[in-house]
Amino acid sequence: MKRQKIILASSSPRRQSLLQSLNLTLPVQIMASNVDESTPDDWSPAKIVEQLSLRKARAVRELLASDKQDHQGSLIIGADTIVVLNGEVMGKPRDEADARRMLGHLQGRIHEVYSAIACVDLLTSREVVSHLATRVHMKPLDSSRIERYVASGEPMDKAGAYAIQGLGATLVDHIDGCYFNVVGLSLSLLSDMLLEFDIQVI
Numbered sequence: 001m002k003r004q005k006i007i008l009a010s011s012s013p014r015r016q017s018l019l020q021s022l023n024l025t026l027p028v029q030i031m032a033s034n035v036d037e038s039t040p041d042d043w044s045p046a047k048i049v050e051q052l053s054l055r056k057a058r059a060v061r062e063l064l065a066s067d068k069q070d071h072q073g074s075l076i077i078g079a080d081t082i083v084v085l086n087g088e089v090m091g092k093p094r095d096e097a098d099a100r101r102m103l104g105h106l107q108g109r110i111h112e113v114y115s116a117i118a119c120v121d122l123l124t125s126r127e128v129v130s131h132l133a134t135r136v137h138m139k140p141l142d143s144s145r146i147e148r149y150v151a152s153g154e155p156m157d158k159a160g161a162y163a164i165q166g167l168g169a170t171l172v173d174h175i176d177g178c179y180f181n182v183v184g185l186s187l188s189l190l191s192d193m194l195l196e197f198d199i200q201v202i
C-alpha cells in the first residue's frame, strides 16, 4: 500500500491555502469535523493545542472508519491555535464584546501564540504531534482603534481576536519566531513532520 493523499482536518481557509501553497505532489482533501474544543483547566498551553489538534485529526479518522479501504493510504493533518497572555488562554471571541476585551488585554503587551500540528497516519496507525510558540509584541492601541478593528469583522473567527495576515498586521509591532505559526499552520514545522512520513516538500 502506498501513500495516496493528505487529508486536512480543518475548516480554516487559512490552513487550507497555506497547505496548498506547498504544491505537494500528493492530492490534498479537506474534511472538517466538529470536535468539542473544551479542555481541563489545569492543561498547559502546549498540551491544549497538541491534544486539540490530535482530537481534530482523530475525529476525521473516525469519520473515515466506515470506508477504510478508500482512505488507507491517507495522512490526516489536524491543527490548533491559541493565544496566551500571562497564563490567560484566548481562543476565538464569543462575540464583539469578547473581542474588545481580548484586544484590550493584548494591546501594548507581549503574548505567545501556540499552534500545534497533529499527523495521524492511516497507513501505519502512527500519530505524531508537535507545537511551536511565537512571541507577538502588540502595539499600544486606544479604545477607538480597537473599536474600529472589531467593526471590521476580522477578529471574530481568530484566536485572540486578531489576524496577523490581515488588518491585524497593523496592530503588531514585531514577532519573535515563526510567522505562519501565528496564522495557524507553521509550514516550517509541517515540512519537518511530513518528512517523518517520507513526504518531501522540497
Ligand SMILES: Cc1cn([C@H]2C[C@H](O)[C@@H](COP(=O)(O)OP(=O)(O)OP(=O)(O)O)O2)c(=O)[nH]c1=O
Pocket: 009, 010, 011, 012, 014, 015, 032, 056, 079, 080, 081, 082, 083, 092, 113, 157, 158, 159, 160, 162, 163, 164, 165, 168, 182, 183, 184
Ligand atoms: C492569532 C491568529 C489566529 N488566526 C486563526 C487561525 C485559526 O483558524 C483560528 C484559531 O482557531 P482554531 O480552533 O485553531 O481553528 P479553526 O476553528 O479556525 O479551524 P479548524 O479547527 O477547523 O482547523 O485563529 C489567524 O488566522 N491569524 C492570527 O493572527
